[in-house]
Amino acid sequence: MTMEHLYDDSARERLVPEPPKRVDAPVRMAFERDRARVVHAASSRRLAAKTQVMGPQADDFVRNRLTHSLEVAQVARDLARALGCHPDIVETAALAHDLGHPPFGHNGERVLAEQSQECGGFEGNAQTLRLLTRLEAKTFDATGRSVGLNLTRATLDACTKYPWPRASAQPPHGVHGDGTPRVVVKFGVYDDDREVFDWMRAGARGTAQCLEAQVMDLADDVAYSVHDVEDGVVADRVDLTRLDRSALWETVREWYLPGMPDDRLDRVLNDLQAQDSWPRTPYAHGRRDLAALKNLTSDLIGRFCGSVQQATFDSGPGPFVRYRGTLVVPEQTRLEIAVLKGIAAHYVMSADDRVAMMARQRELLAELVEAMWQRGPESLDAPFAQDWEDAEDDNGRRRVVIDQVASLTDASAVSRHAAVVTAR
Template identity: 60%
Template sequence: MRKQHEWYDEHDAERWVAEPVKRPGRTAFARDRARVLHSAALRRLAAKTQVVTAGSDDFVRNRLTHSLEVAQIGRELAATLGCDPDIVDAACLSHDLGHPPFGHNGERALDQVAAEIGGFEGNAQTLRLLTRLESKTFDAEGRSVGLNLSRATLDAATKYPWPRRPGERKFGVYDDDLAVFSWLRQGVGERRCLEAQVMDFADDVAYSVHDVEDGIVAHHIDLAAVDAEPAPYWETVRQMYLPEATDAELDEGWARLKALNYWPRAEFDDSRQALGALKDVTSQLIGRFATAAEQATHAVFGRSRLIRYEADLVVPDGIRTEIGLLKGVGMFHVLNSPERQARRATQRELLTELVEALWKSAPQHLDVPFKADFAEAPDDDARLRVVVDQVASLTDPSALAWHAHLLER
């Protein structure tokens, strides 16, 4: 095998179901990345909402373009730290696979309808897709084990390595997926591996700069308005991302961003020059954030090659503040847009009605794989989980189409 396996051992490369090595010159982790890249679940992200509804604008990101950008950021940062780039790339491509139609808004709706069976969480759904729903490999009893990724790659894709706990909204595994979760997390408690931390940071970096870029191009974000009256923006930053941040810390972080020689100062006018300048801003900010994390991590851990549980990603507090500020400025316009709020309420109602309609008629209208899951489910809780799996698998347009077919005839 290639050089990466001098640093990652056979425990890291092990799969839930053993498979023969078909191409000896290819690492297990390169195979993992290819499996995710060619998956139907990844393709479906092209029609799933990132922030703006998928398909409503030709410029802004959808879940697929966002995931590709996260993978590029994560892969390059991984290489500078010494992590296997294919592991981090695969984890970044996987990180949003479990998101349902309409993004976090849809996640909220499905969490409510699934409240009595353990709820719904996009990251837990990602693990379920990778290890069960996205069929590629089967065990000796004929059950799907999903893409059957290596332990190290599944671990890297696990953003919240714990089951649901009272009072906590984020978690990474449903109760009926605990067997494979326990296998991939052997002996590591709730600590996240370095590769998962790189994936999570790359997601934050991409989210922060690209949502602001999208907002400026769509003329939803005016950076001058932040300067004129920062208090409402800072309230959103604290509400969503940095609850302990003081006004002084946020003011100082914003001042650092504004002092950058590439920070946009002219009003955006849709010209090629303005588009090019804005693209340079996003590129420079990504470089600023990634370089700061790389340098801080090596300053603490010293070694040139850092992997798995040998190190933690170190992100300077000031950089975390700057990222939180950008995310908050982008989110401010989502939270405070009456038109978007009305649409989001309609989307939640639509998904709730769709689950109810499918549950009442199940398994009649389910896709063939979910019909089989429904037939094999041991009780009503497990059958409802199958219906939720079906709805979560849909894209934004297909959710609308299914709702129209089942409820609007």
């Protein structure tokens, strides 16, 4: 059986049926079309100007949400191919996984969640589903309503990291990959997007992630755990040859592994440092240093994905697609990823200059939401101004303002604040 035959007609179904393409058009499978639609989406381009850990303009080298998404997509595609699930589905989910992030990443998400309590809250993953199924204009249904990119059921499901509504979300705990505390409950759909969500989840098992979403989720975890350390090394914030284990383990316990004893963490770090590619001398910014650092990141990604692949194969016969299998992450791999996250958290994300900057970002975004709410459609881009006019009540109009602000990049949020708030 080929990979294509592991996905049935239901997996390929779109909310709005589409006619066949022109006979002289290139032949592409359904999931290839999904990938192309996400690549060409306006919200994908905006990721280039959205915060990852350090702001997009902090340095030419550091990652933004777009470069991060491309790296997650590469890790996800390779792992999907190894496991036997469809690489186009998983790659599309990886490319889309951060589309719903507002300006300033999880820091901005916190503000929009506070500003949208009365209209259903805000969550970056729920916003991603809203973008894919409503806000990105490509296809309309028979009533004239936008259904967004009109992706297949399998691809949309793979994009859904938290397949449940806000009412079913657990209380937040821990921190995000960018170091901000989790103060926003995690969920994947707003109440007014339930119709498409319920269609998408037809045949799903309760609140379980499909296998492709699990691969995307792991690839995200692997990519930022490795690459945030890489960025920290190049920015001279992390010296992998001189780690203060005592202070580092306090951060790891506070942020990721409560109660984990020093001796266990010591063994995990010792195992990582035993890799031939782990640096033995401080980073000096030369080409050999950069090449060595790239070899380290490659080895770490291979180490993590290889262990997950083997553990998943050992768990059962497969095939590992949709709801026919579960991704298995060994405990040692989970701890190694957490230690890498802890290194970035301790040396990069807790820095005083970053904490002060984040406080100003939250203030700016809250002021912008309130100003746009007060000024209404005159302060909104044309598509959102039309949404405002079509809204049935204040909750609907408030959601439009949240959608507008969430669509902005870091730089455009600052410039829009100057135009809408400062210039008043």
